[in-house]
Amino acid sequence: MAAVAAQPLTTPVQRATAVTAWHARSYRRTWRATITTAFLNPVFFLVSVGVLLGKLIDDQQAALGGLSYVEFVAPALVATTAMQVGTNDGMFPVMAGIRWLRTYHAVLATPVRVAELVLGAMAWSVIRMLVAATIFTAVAALGGAIDSPLAIFAPFAALLCGLAFHAPLAAFTSSPMLEDGSGGWFPAINRFVIIPMFLFSGTFFPVSQLPDWLEPVAWATPLWHGIELCRDLCTGSVELVATLAHVGYLGAFVAVGAALAVRFHERTLLK
Amino acid sequence: MDDAPLIEARGLTKRFGEFVAVDGIDFAVACGETFGFLGPNGAGKSSTMRMIGAVSPVSGGTLRVLGLDPATHGAEIKQRLGVVPQQDTLDFELTVYENILVYGRYFGLPKDVIRTRADELLEFVQLNERRDSRVEPLSGGMKRRLTIARALVNEPSLLLLDEPTTGLDPQARHVLWDRLYRLKQQGVTQVLTTHYMDEAEQLCDRLVVMDRAKIVAQGSPRELIRKYVQREVVELRFAGEPSVDGRLDGLGDRVEVLADRILIGTDDGDACVHAVHERGVAVESMLVRRSTLEDVFLTLTGRTLVD
Ligand SMILES: Nc1ncnc2c1ncn2[C@@H]1O[C@H](COP(=O)(O)OP(=O)(O)OP(=O)(O)O)[C@@H](O)[C@H]1O
Ligand SMILES: [Mg+2]
Numbered sequence: 001m002a003a004v005a006a007q008p009l010t011t012p013v014q015r016a017t018a019v020t021a022w023h024a025r026s027y028r029r030t031w032r033a034t035i036t037t038a039f040l041n042p043v044f045f046l047v048s049v050g051v052l053l054g055k056l057i058d059d060q061q062a063a064l065g066g067l068s069y070v071e072f073v074a075p076a077l078v079a080t081t082a083m084q085v086g087t088n089d090g091m092f093p094v095m096a097g098i099r100w101l102r103t104y105h106a107v108l109a110t111p112v113r114v115a116e117l118v119l120g121a122m123a124w125s126v127i128r129m130l131v132a133a134t135i136f137t138a139v140a141a142l143g144g145a146i147d148s149p150l151a152i153f154a155p156f157a158a159l160l161c162g163l164a165f166h167a168p169l170a171a172f173t174s175s176p177m178l179e180d181g182s183g184g185w186f187p188a189i190n191r192f193v194i195i196p197m198f199l200f201s202g203t204f205f206p207v208s209q210l211p212d213w214l215e216p217v218a219w220a221t222p223l224w225h226g227i228e229l230c231r232d233l234c235t236g237s238v239e240l241v242a243t244l245a246h247v248g249y250l251g252a253f254v255a256v257g258a259a260l261a262v263r264f265h266e267r268t269l270l271k
Numbered sequence: 272m273d274d275a276p277l278i279e280a281r282g283l284t285k286r287f288g289e290f291v292a293v294d295g296i297d298f299a300v301a302c303g304e305t306f307g308f309l310g311p312n313g314a315g316k317s318s319t320m321r322m323i324g325a326v327s328p329v330s331g332g333t334l335r336v337l338g339l340d341p342a343t344h345g346a347e348i349k350q351r352l353g354v355v356p357q358q359d360t361l362d363f364e365l366t367v368y369e370n371i372l373v374y375g376r377y378f379g380l381p382k383d384v385i386r387t388r389a390d391e392l393l394e395f396v397q398l399n400e401r402r403d404s405r406v407e408p409l410s411g412g413m414k415r416r417l418t419i420a421r422a423l424v425n426e427p428s429l430l431l432l433d434e435p436t437t438g439l440d441p442q443a444r445h446v447l448w449d450r451l452y453r454l455k456q457q458g459v460t461q462v463l464t465t466h467y468m469d470e471a472e473q474l475c476d477r478l479v480v481m482d483r484a485k486i487v488a489q490g491s492p493r494e495l496i497r498k499y500v501q502r503e504v505v506e507l508r509f510a511g512e513p514s515v516d517g518r519l520d521g522l523g524d525r526v527e528v529l530a531d532r533i534l535i536g537t538d539d540g541d542a543c544v545h546a547v548h549e550r551g552v553a554v555e556s557m558l559v560r561r562s563t564l565e566d567v568f569l570t571l572t573g574r575t576l577v578d
Contacts, residue, residue, distance in 0.1 A: 010379030106360035
């Protein structure tokens with residue numbers, strides 16, 4: 001038998017990092033397109049809703065737990081910023097890699113394994129989420145909407161929230177059941193999942209304002225947990241039990257989503 | 272070690288659900304050889320290539336690539352493999368050069384090594400002038416050449432080429448053949464699939480003819496021609512549908528009636544042409560040529576290759 005000459009294999013981390021580096025390089029060509037969604041939109045919301053609309057409702061501070069309206073909204077937008085990035089990255093690059101450009105097939109022709117491909121892509125998204133959430137947090141802090149020093153941890157909470165969208169969506173997008181490779185689903189996901197969550201999961205008003213039957217639905221969304229985490233950090237009112245519960249809930253989304261994503265990538269790409 | 276096969280398949284089978292795409296085939300590829308899979312659409316060529324490339328699990332039989340089992344040692348095999356898939360998988364957003372840089376990293380090559388090789392490889396496939404262009408606007412032949420260059424970045428011992436020249440113009444094909452021939456001279460073992468007989472004849476030391484998931488013949492191009500067909504072929508073309516009303520009976524050793532022409536396999540083409548004239552068959556044109564693999568294929572399967 002022609003035995004393989006001893007050739008050092010790279011480690012899984014090195015291979016996943018190579019995948020991350022690839023995404024980073026591709027991003028150099030597309031970053032302009034993401035500026036609006038990742039950086040400008042959150043600031044627009046902060047100014048229009050938080051500051052300008054907030055001026056009209058600022059005397060209702062009791063319902064907002066003693067916060068001014070802009071202080072209430074700004075932390076939530078840290079979380080939604082990461083959600084946007086995670087949602088985008090769980091769908092478009094995955095679909096492009098598997099079906100549109102088929103670049104993921106090229107990666108798997110090399111020693112890179114499926115889990116390394118999936119996690120390497122996620123790692124790139126993590127970097128994007130961290131950068132976007134950090135910039136937004138800094139902008140909000142400079143504008144006076146955030147003032148707790150604990151807010152420096154908010155981008156990490158936000159990235160957990162973003163991954164809770166990225167991982168399940170990457171699983172969905174890579175699913176072998178998704179025969180239609182056109183991406184025709186994506187606008188529907190945006191319209192019926194992402195935007196309703198954005199509007200009703202505690203971004204612009206406390207979920208206690210929702211009808212009683214809807215409130216538990218809001219609690220079930222990963223975004224609500226992400227927003228609560230960020231809000232607690234940005235307002236400096238962190239409670240251990242609540243924090244652990246939020247982190248655990250989001251972590252479960254990430255873990256189950258990532259495991260399914262690896263499995264579905266495998267089934268779709270290696271058949 | 273040198274005479275041990277680089278690839279060995281026994282009873283190799285691929286199923287997609289109930290459907291059998293590769294049906295218990297046996298073959299072996301020796302070190303340094305160029306080995307071809309020839310067959311019509313859907314014969315199972317790509318399915319076989321993907322199993323060799325460890326990106327498609329084997330459904331039955333055994334397969335050893337570089338002495339290893341793809342099911343358990345996929346990464347180790349791929350470390351020494353170069354793959355040119357049937358459909359391009361280049362990153363259109365990146366430049367020509369970047370495509371090679373990014374790919375080399377998956378093999379754990381140091382950056383400076385990749386840079387040096389990328390320059391050499393782009394020279395080799397004559398793309399150095401397009402080094403910094405984005406991939407998307409490149410022509411099909413250029414993309415194909417880039418895919419080949421990319422597949423060589425890890426200096427593979429085994430190169431898998433799935434229809435390397437399909438869709439290219441004749442000149443681009445000849446450039447590619449020339450590059451593949453040079454690789455062969457450098458000792459790179461190659462496995463390729465093709466629909467083109469001339470390509471198989473040019474490039475392959477040995478080949479198998481696949482049809483409907485099975486191997487129907489194997490040997491060197493010359494052996495196959497000697498074994499399955501006569502020395503020459505007389506091609507008759509007609510103004511309309513070929514109609515001969517039995518007037519060709521007994522001519523040559525083998526007569527194939529196709530949609531647009533009739534082929535007569537014979538060891539003496541001139542005599543056959545003479546006989547066709549004598550019998551007063553109303554042909555529009557007639558020519559004598561040497562038999563090719565295409566005729567082998569026709570004999571074996573009753574069908575033409577490119578449909
Ligand atoms: N992923 C798949 N799922 C189901 N059937 C498949 C799959 N891939 C290939 N097949 C079927 O297996 C058969 C062999 O396909 P394969 O791609 O191996 O043929 P091929 O010889 O490469 O053909 P071509 O010359 O057209 O590339 C075809 O009937 C094809 O439809
Ligand atoms: Mg094929």
